[in-house]
Amino acid sequence: MDILTQLWNGFAVAALPINLALIVAGCFAGTLIGALPGLGPVNGVAILIPLTFAFGLDATSSMILLSAVYYGCMYGGRISAILLNIPGDEPAIMTTLDGYPMAKKGQAADALAISGVASFIGATLATIGLTLFAPLLAKAAIYFGPSDYFALYVMAFATIGGISGTDPRKTLLAALLGLMLGTVGLDPSTGVARYTFGSFNLYDGFDPIVALVGLFAISEILFFLEEKAHGGGLVPPGRVFPRLTRVKEGLGASLRGSLIGFIAGILPGAGASLGAVMSYSFEKRISDKEGTFGTGDPRGVAAPEAGNNAASGGALIPMLTLGVPGSGTTAVMLAMLISLNIQPGPLLFERSPDLVWGLVAALYLANFVLLILNLPLIGMFTRVLGMPAWGLMPLVVAISYLGVYAITHAAFDLMVMVGFGILGFVLRKLDFSLVPVVLGLLLGMDMENNLRRALSISGGDFMVLVQSPIALVIYALTAAFLLLSLWLSRRQNGIVPQPPQH
Amino acid sequence: MTDRLAGLFFVLLATGYVWLSTGYTAGFGDPLGPAIFPRVIGIPAVVLGLSLLIWPRHNASWAGTAGLLRQAAAVALLIGYAVLLEPVGFVPTTFAAILGLGLLMGAPPAKGLLTAALAAPGLYLLFDRLMGLPLPLVGTMFG
Numbered sequence: 001m002d003i004l005t006q007l008w009n010g011f012a013v014a015a016l017p018i019n020l021a022l023i024v025a026g027c028f029a030g031t032l033i034g035a036l037p038g039l040g041p042v043n044g045v046a047i048l049i050p051l052t053f054a055f056g057l058d059a060t061s062s063m064i065l066l067s068a069v070y071y072g073c074m075y076g077g078r079i080s081a082i083l084l085n086i087p088g089d090e091p092a093i094m095t096t097l098d099g100y101p102m103a104k105k106g107q108a109a110d111a112l113a114i115s116g117v118a119s120f121i122g123a124t125l126a127t128i129g130l131t132l133f134a135p136l137l138a139k140a141a142i143y144f145g146p147s148d149y150f151a152l153y154v155m156a157f158a159t160i161g162g163i164s165g166t167d168p169r170k171t172l173l174a175a176l177l178g179l180m181l182g183t184v185g186l187d188p189s190t191g192v193a194r195y196t197f198g199s200f201n202l203y204d205g206f207d208p209i210v211a212l213v214g215l216f217a218i219s220e221i222l223f224f225l226e227e228k229a230h231g232g233g234l235v236p237p238g239r240v241f242p243r244l245t246r247v248k249e250g251l252g253a254s255l256r257g258s259l260i261g262f263i264a265g266i267l268p269g270a271g272a273s274l275g276a277v278m279s280y281s282f283e284k285r286i287s288d289k290e291g292t293f294g295t296g297d298p299r300g301v302a303a304p305e306a307g308n309n310a311a312s313g314g315a316l317i318p319m320l321t322l323g324v325p326g327s328g329t330t331a332v333m334l335a336m337l338i339s340l341n342i343q344p345g346p347l348l349f350e351r352s353p354d355l356v357w358g359l360v361a362a363l364y365l366a367n368f369v370l371l372i373l374n375l376p377l378i379g380m381f382t383r384v385l386g387m388p389a390w391g392l393m394p395l396v397v398a399i400s401y402l403g404v405y406a407i408t409h410a411a412f413d414l415m416v417m418v419g420f421g422i423l424g425f426v427l428r429k430l431d432f433s434l435v436p437v438v439l440g441l442l443l444g445m446d447m448e449n450n451l452r453r454a455l456s457i458s459g460g461d462f463m464v465l466v467q468s469p470i471a472l473v474i475y476a477l478t479a480a481f482l483l484l485s486l487w488l489s490r491r492q493n494g495i496v497p498q499p500p501q502h
Numbered sequence: 503m504t505d506r507l508a509g510l511f512f513v514l515l516a517t518g519y520v521w522l523s524t525g526y527t528a529g530f531g532d533p534l535g536p537a538i539f540p541r542v543i544g545i546p547a548v549v550l551g552l553s554l555l556i557w558p559r560h561n562a563s564w565a566g567t568a569g570l571l572r573q574a575a576a577v578a579l580l581i582g583y584a585v586l587l588e589p590v591g592f593v594p595t596t597f598a599a600i601l602g603l604g605l606l607m608g609a610p611p612a613k614g615l616l617t618a619a620l621a622a623p624g625l626y627l628l629f630d631r632l633m634g635l636p637l638p639l640v641g642t643m644f645g
Contacts, residue, residue, distance in 0.1 A: 054635045167559050169550050173512055176547040180519055180540070187536040192526050194536060195519070218580065225572040225606060226565040390609035391617050394600040398625055401583060401599075402592065406635040414584035422577060429562045430508045448539040 003135060010357025013060060014365055022057075022065040023362055027369045030072015034079070035381050036392060037086040041073035041312075041329040042435075043216040047396065049209050049336045050403030059340045060355045064362040066336065067316070070329050071123055071363065074309045075370050078115040079381050082301075083108060091276040091308035098293060098300030105296050113242030114298050115305040116374040118254040120367060122306035125258040126265065126313025127363045133266075134349075134356075137321040141346035144322075146453035147464050151471035153447040155478040156324045156439060159267055167431065174432045178440020179447070181206055188445065189452060201412045208335040208442050210404055210413045211420045215434050216332075217400045218421025221393055223428065250302030253283050261307030265314025265327065267481065275311025276304040313363070320344055320356060324443070328435040335442055505558030512551030520544035572606050579603060592630075592637040597622035 013019065033044035045066050052062040077092030082099035095115060102111040144152070157175045184195045185205025196202040260282055261275030283303035284293045293300045315327040323344040325331035337344050342352065349356055373381075404417050424434055451465075458464035466472060523540035564570060583599040601618035605611065630637040 051635075055633060167554075169554055170508075173547060173550050173554070176516070176543050176550070177512075179543045180516070180547070183540055183543075187526070190536050192536040194526055194540070195522065221580075221603070222573050222576060225576055226569045388609070390604045390607035390614065393607060394603035394618075395621060395625075397580070397583075397603060398596050398600055398621065401587065401596075402625065402629055402635065402637055405587060406629075406637070411584055411588050414587065415581070418577070418580045418584055421580065425573075429564070430504055431560045431562065432508075451539060451542075 003131060006135075006353060006357045007131060007361060009353070010359070010361035011364075013354050013358030014064065014361035019061055019064050019358070019362060020365070022061055023068045023366050024369055026065045026068025027072045027366050027373055030069035030074075031076035031079075031370065031373055031381055032072075032384060033069065034073035034076025034092075035384060036076075036387070037080050037084070037389075039220070039392075039396065040077065041070050042332060043220055043396075044073055045069055045329050045332045046209075046212045046216045047400055047403060049332065050213065050407045051399075052336070053209075053339070054403065054406035059337065059342050059352070060358045062336060062340070063333065063355060063359050066333050067359060067363060068366045068369075070312055070333070071309070071366050072370060072373075073329075074123065074312050075116065075119045075374050076381065077308070078119065078301075078305055079112065079378070080385055082111045082115065083382060084385060091273045091304070091311070093273070094276040094280040094304035094308075095301060097280070097304075098295070098297050101294070101296035102298070102301060107246070107296065109242045110246040110298070111296075111301050112378055113247050113375060114250040115301050116371065116378070117247050118250055118257065118302035118305040119309045119374065120371045121251075121254040122258040122261055122309035123313055123367050123370070124364070125255075126262045126310040127360065127367065129262050129310075130313050130317055130363070131360055134317050134321050134360075137317060138346045138349040141321055144346070144470060145468055146450040146457065147466075147468050148470040148474065149450040150447060150454060150465060151468075151474040151478075152322060152324055153443055153450070155474050155481075156443065157436065158478045159481050170430075170432045171436050174427065174434070175436035175440045178437040178442075179444040180440075181211070181437075182441045182444025183448070188449065201410075206416060206420075206441065207339075207408065207413065208438075209339060210408065210417050211441055212332055212335060212438060213400050213404055214417035214420025215424035215438065217396055218418060219424030219428060219434075221397060222421065222425040224389060224393055246298055249298040253287065253299035253302040254306040256283060256286075257303035257306030258310040261310030262314040264307070265311030266317050273308070275314070276308040279307025280304040316359075320348060320359075321346060323446070325439065328438065331435065331438045331442060335438075338442070503558070504562040505560050506555050509551045509554030509556075509558065513548055513555060516544045516547035516551055520548065576603060576606055579606075588638060591639055593622050593626050593639060596625060 014023070029048075030041075030044065033039045034041065048066060048069060049062075052065060057065065074091065077087060078095045078099065081087045081092040081095040082103050085096050085100040087093040087096055099111050099115065102108065157172070180195075182205070184202055186193055186196075186203050193203060257279035260279045264275035264278050267274075280300065280303050283299055287299055288297070312327070312329070315325065315330045319325040319330040319334055321344075323334065325334045334344060342348070342355070400417070401414060404413055405411075424437075427434060427437065454464050455462070466475070520541055523537040523544065526536040526540075565573065579599060579602045583595055586595050597618050600621050601614055604614035604617055609617070626637060626639065629635045630639070
């Protein structure tokens, strides 16, 4: 009952004209960003953050905008996956497996409708899950002490290592690199300048937002200059109207995919790509009796789409309740909240109910907007796919520059952004994933503070870290998750393509 | 091979990082001080870097000469854009950046020129005039 009242208040916040406008604009921009190859939720949201600052949007409106973009990207990624065989964003890779074959058989309209409905089911169920579980987790998280938070951060770093599919040593190194970069600047509790090499520009440390735009937007440009050839040609959508019977075929898969994706999303650090991969491979295992998966099976389109949309909703739960993001994009949103002086965590639900419930309500509305944008108005987005990269990518650069410049007014920060762009490019070439770097950079200071707090309570005794029952449960969960992912990676070797970078 | 280089890089970086941390001392009533956390993260990084150096697993393939040249040119362009944005102003630098990057990405010259000529003032009008983000129209260089 309590939840319903608060949700009702949330709808009052979300229904403010400015927020409604941001929902529609965000859904539109998100679908577009998701559909365009080379731009995904992480870089899309990263580019928008400096702009939300510069426009002086308040925290609630900024979060609503970014979440609408995030949800929109998850819908949009499927469009180019189906029509071009190029995943518009990372989680849509699994959608190419059955989506493109369907399009080649002249069933593009069906595939788009099936995946649109699956996206809606996944995202809506995940939003309902968010409504129900986030307050519960927030209540539990009030009892977390400093050593428990430290354990949680360890869990976040360990679980990204478990899923990213590349060499786990590299994932850990990437996280450590992020943590190292996070220590640059004045030490908050003693005022000692660390790793600044005498540069006053570095006293505040690296602005996570500048770093993010560099890592995700600028590095993408360098990546793009490398590859010339991309996938197959644009498939004509075939028949205009999808057939309802085909949409029904995907319903069961959508429901199963939603559940799996939601769970994958909640795990700190796991994210939407994992949700899509797990949903697809689970669906393949239980319903691929005739071996039609991979040749254009509607269930193979529905499952990963429901999975990645559900995961994006699930990923918001740990970000809002614990301050530990569940995916790359929520990590970026976390950076924005921290920069607005809002510390996500259990207290957020008590201190800023308008933000939390306004956001949740906005997500319900965004889903309906997206359903409309992605079923009847889909033609608008398919036309954009003809836009050449040489027209799009330079604009991304210009918008990144003007956004970062507008918030920092310092050419130095533009150089930092380019530096992070080069770093991001080299790391991705070397098969290091970037999400752990971001997590490290963002969470490093809190991780250190919680460690210090725990140790000053215990008077310097490190045993305090493993004495709390909550911390022990978290460490046990971490170990279980690592074993599970090890087992899964053994079993799935060769069946599923490597989960992508971010 | 690239894994070995990455490993070597991390060993050097993390060693330097831990070594520098020894200079950071302070703290009454702070049992940890500013130097311990850097060691907690730096030492594992040295170990992991060493392991990558000794047991590499992956070898990155780089772009061909043409690709590398394009990338180098893009980096030069991006740095130039960052350095010149304030002194020269938003519109001229953005025009040059969009044109340059567009050409590097294979734009037909005429169309690339048209895109840049429309986009640079367009972005300025959209973001500075319409949405109120202060951008330098002409740079400090021109007073």
